[in-house]
Amino acid sequence: MTGQALLREKVYDPILRLLHAWNGLAILLLVFTSQAAEALEFTPEAASLWRLHVWTGYALVLGLVGRLAWGLNGPWYARLSAMWHWRAWLTALRTRRLFTAPRGFGHHPLASAAYLGFYLVVLVMALTGLALAAIDQGRGPLYPWLGHAITLKHLFSEPHEILEKFVWAFILLHIAALILHEARHGVPLAQAMVSGYQYRKEEEE
């Protein structure tokens, strides 16, 4: 057997992995329920799916609050500050080398930028979604302010609908990047959010 030795380190803690699975599943269910409800148009089944969409939305809001709390107080690799790599982002833009091999442990600096951008998109989805829940369904924490305020609906439904495309794009990009990195750079990556272990090739001197 030939090949370079791999270094292994426990990087992602169980809470971070649980939050990743929780938020990922909630987002998939939100995408599924909205697509299915739109396809069913004005049927009772569609109305039930929209209610399920909102309940799943609450689950996502909980998961996002959890991620924020863990990002401020959790261990090093879960911290939001560990995702901030502006020097690496500038260098990548200047040199146009975006798809580089993962080095060091923790998130790839450019993947971190995508994650932060994605969290911002999802945050806006959650806020506009809570507003739509109050307007369309007369429920949720924003009801006292926005309950059935139908004239304001477009203010929230337009960004909600546009940003949905970004959610799709992120999911496809995320899965494709994990597969491509594994194929091109020869390290197991996707399993890290399940096992917690990251693998890296030993640096050659």
Ligand code: HEM
């Ligand atoms: C809809 C599905 C998914 C969404 C929305 C999603 C979202 C995310 C986000 C936001 C992060 C950043 C984690 C953080 O908060 O620190 C992340 C990281 C990660 N995800 Fe996913 N994810 C999804 C599915 C998956 C799947 C199916 C796998 C494979 C098992 C996976 C593997 C990973 C790994 C390994 C990382 C860390 C990569 C790195 O070190 O940079 N994800 N994902």
Ligand code: HEM
């Ligand atoms: C990543 C997350 C989400 C995705 C991909 C998503 C997707 C969609 C889509 C495609 C629509 C139909 C277009 C529109 O009317 O604007 C929609 C509507 C809606 N969404 Fe979301 N959504 C997400 C998160 C949320 C959250 C967190 C909530 C609330 C807690 C929410 C509540 C709603 C409501 C109330 C509607 C209008 C439903 C109706 O017509 O009765 N969404 N969503």
